[in-house]
Amino acid sequence: MIRTEPLARTLPRGVTGSSDGTCTVSGAALRWLDRLDRAIVGVAEACGADQHAFPPVIPARDLERIDYFRSFPHLVTMPVTFPADEAAQQRVAADCALDATGSVPLREHAPVRHALIPAACYPVYPMLGRSPLDRRVLVTTRGTCFRREVEFIPLRRQWTFSMREIVCVGTASEVREFLDRGRRLVEVLTGRLGLDPEWAVASDPFFQPHRNPRALMQLLAPVKHEAVVDELAISSVNLHHDHFGRAFEIGRDGRAAHSGCVAFGLERWLGVMAGRWGPDPARWPGPGGSGGLDV
Amino acid sequence: MTADADPSARDALRGFVLELNPDLDPERLLDDTPLITERLVTSRHVLDLLLLIESLRQAPLDPRSLVPSSFADINAIVGTLLVGGAR
Numbered sequence: 001m002i003r004t005e006p007l008a009r010t011l012p013r014g015v016t017g018s019s020d021g022t023c024t025v026s027g028a029a030l031r032w033l034d035r036l037d038r039a040i041v042g043v044a045e046a047c048g049a050d051q052h053a054f055p056p057v058i059p060a061r062d063l064e065r066i067d068y069f070r071s072f073p074h075l076v077t078m079p080v081t082f083p084a085d086e087a088a089q090q091r092v093a094a095d096c097a098l099d100a101t102g103s104v105p106l107r108e109h110a111p112v113r114h115a116l117i118p119a120a121c122y123p124v125y126p127m128l129g130r131s132p133l134d135r136r137v138l139v140t141t142r143g144t145c146f147r148r149e150v151e152f153i154p155l156r157r158q159w160t161f162s163m164r165e166i167v168c169v170g171t172a173s174e175v176r177e178f179l180d181r182g183r184r185l186v187e188v189l190t191g192r193l194g195l196d197p198e199w200a201v202a203s204d205p206f207f208q209p210h211r212n213p214r215a216l217m218q219l220l221a222p223v224k225h226e227a228v229v230d231e232l233a234i235s236s237v238n239l240h241h242d243h244f245g246r247a248f249e250i251g252r253d254g255r256a257a258h259s260g261c262v263a264f265g266l267e268r269w270l271g272v273m274a275g276r277w278g279p280d281p282a283r284w285p286g287p288g289g290s291g292g293l294d295v
Numbered sequence: 296m297t298a299d300a301d302p303s304a305r306d307a308l309r310g311f312v313l314e315l316n317p318d319l320d321p322e323r324l325l326d327d328t329p330l331i332t333e334r335l336v337t338s339r340h341v342l343d344l345l346l347l348i349e350s351l352r353q354a355p356l357d358p359r360s361l362v363p364s365s366f367a368d369i370n371a372i373v374g375t376l377l378v379g380g381a382r
Contacts, residue, residue: 210358216345217338219361221331241334 012274012281017154023161023267028281032273033266036189037164039287040264041140043185044166049138054123056144057114062126065247068118071206071214075118077146077159081110116146120163121261128169129248133257136170138178142266155271156232162266169245171253175260179237182262186227186235193269193285194276195234197227202236214243229272236263304351304377308369311347315340326369336366352377 011017014029025033041051057079063069069076082092088108098104117123120143128137142164149157168178183199190197201222209215218224223240226233238261244250245257252258270281277284305326312335313321319335330336336344344366349356356376364371 213338213342216341216358216361217331219358220341220363220366222363241337243338 021152021159023154032281036287044140049140052141058117075147077116078112083110120165121167124167125244125248128250132251136174139167155267164264165261167261169257169259172258175258179260183237195229197229200228202226230275234268
């Protein structure tokens, strides 16, 4: 059962949270969020990143290649469709009344071959797959991501949320240099907004982590650092080593490519801005343009 | 058993790392060579290393007791997990 906190936590004007883990952003809050996003994109593009808009679904095969179902089964959300044959659809049409909890009777369904993306950067690696790179590749993308959680709190922990990412695929040193600069980008942005994040070592929320070698490795060699404001991680800097390069056969400099990403949980930025400056986005400082920012 | 009393523990650890990395010159693998940061041990084999350490110490090792320095190099493994008596 999904547990929820009361929605009484201060939300910015224009933001409506729901106990099902979704959130609607409108008006001045949305305009502010788009300005933040444009500032990040401006920096990324100035550094040579290509912007991509990927579909919100990803083939299950791609998630399997990175061991996602074994590592994060508790987070997966998959789109389900009814069978394609007319007889089955007639059965659905004849008996489609929702139950008392609002659940759809799902007595039969078509094969499930996709999942809703759990991270904005995941489609990047299959896109680059099976190709040697002759240079470092930078990509930026914004995705609506889906992670099924135990509890939902608007702007803090949602089932569906917006994530902007800048991704670097290259040699180990190219990726480390990128992540250093990405961290500085977060610091400059938060400084402009009057936020004072603390950097914390973090780990991904693995299923049964004591049995998962990747979780064990994250204990031994931290690869995730989060910018935390008001106990909330608003950005993370993530080193993947050659995890995606090996999984998708991406080569760089004669070896499996390394990768890393800088992620921005956009709704969370709204949450910490409301905590810092109050509920009216019109009174918040803006992120400014991309000038003066650097990656 | 303590590793200092049984230098074969270091040999076993060296053998494990060299088997994983056939291109690595054995003379370059020292007791203070970084195992994790140099990617000589990765997530693909870290559970095998854990099992080896458990067999060397003849006792289970709680993964939750591990910290970033635990598997840093052979010295760290011997000093903290084999001799030091980590739980």
